[in-house]
Amino acid sequence: MVYIIIPESKPDARVMLEVEAKFAVRGLDAIRSRLEAMGARKGRREQERDVYYNAPHRDFGETDEALRVRYDDTGVTLTYKGPKVRVGGAKAREEHNLVVNSGETLETMLSSLGFRRAATVSKTREFYYMGGVTITLDTVEGLGTFIEIEILTEDGRDDAAARIGAIAKEVGVDGPPIYTSYLEMLLFKR
Known part of the structure; x- marks a missing residue:
């Protein structure tokens, strides 16, 4: 999956693409070991709770949009994700993020404006970095374990996608990429 990242601080900045692939895996121990053997640097481990909202004036499920309030160890972020669009053999979506001081106040405001809670996705996420x-x-409550591999690039999405595929193979991922979000997977499971 490819995400279009629009920098918030510089209107004249170049648009970055976040090329990403997500895979379901049976367990994480073997992947951790392979990442360490490959020289990946272990980063933080955090809990994330994502509260998704639906708009009063249109159904985000139908328009393929998302409005998320993310609670994690660093704070609270409001994220809008635009509809997915085809980019070559992958998908892209516009994404805007806003750090907020109080998630509870934000959620009260959204509810007062008629936005409805759609679902909550809770997960434990471990970060690794490599070149x-x-x-x-990711260990996602109610869904299982997953690996996501991401590369931020200005224009090399094909190279990034090939590199992601090579890394997935090297760490032992044997299934196809998953193009649905955790939210979509959770709602489908219900």
Whole structure:
């Protein structure tokens, strides 16, 4: 999956692409060992709770948009994700993030404006870094374990996608990439 990242601080800055692939895995121990053997630098481990909202004036499930309030160890972030669009053999979506001081106040405001809670996704996420690549190992409540491999690039999405595929193979991922979000997977499971 490819995400279009629009820098918030510099209107004239170049648009960055976040090229990402997510894979379901049976367990994380073997992948951790392979990442360490490959020289990946272990980063933080954190709990994330993502509260998704639906708009009163349109159904985000139908428009393929998302509005998320993320609580993690660093604070609270409001994220809008635009509809997915095809970019070559991958997908892209516009994404805007805003750090907020109080998630509770933000959620009260959203509810007062008619936005409805759609679902909550809770996960434990472990970060690894290797030569411009971010790898996360996710344990998602109610869904299982996953690996996400991400590369931020200005224009080399095909190179990034090939590199992601090579890393996935090297760490022992044997299944196809998953293009649905954790939210979509959780709602489908219900």
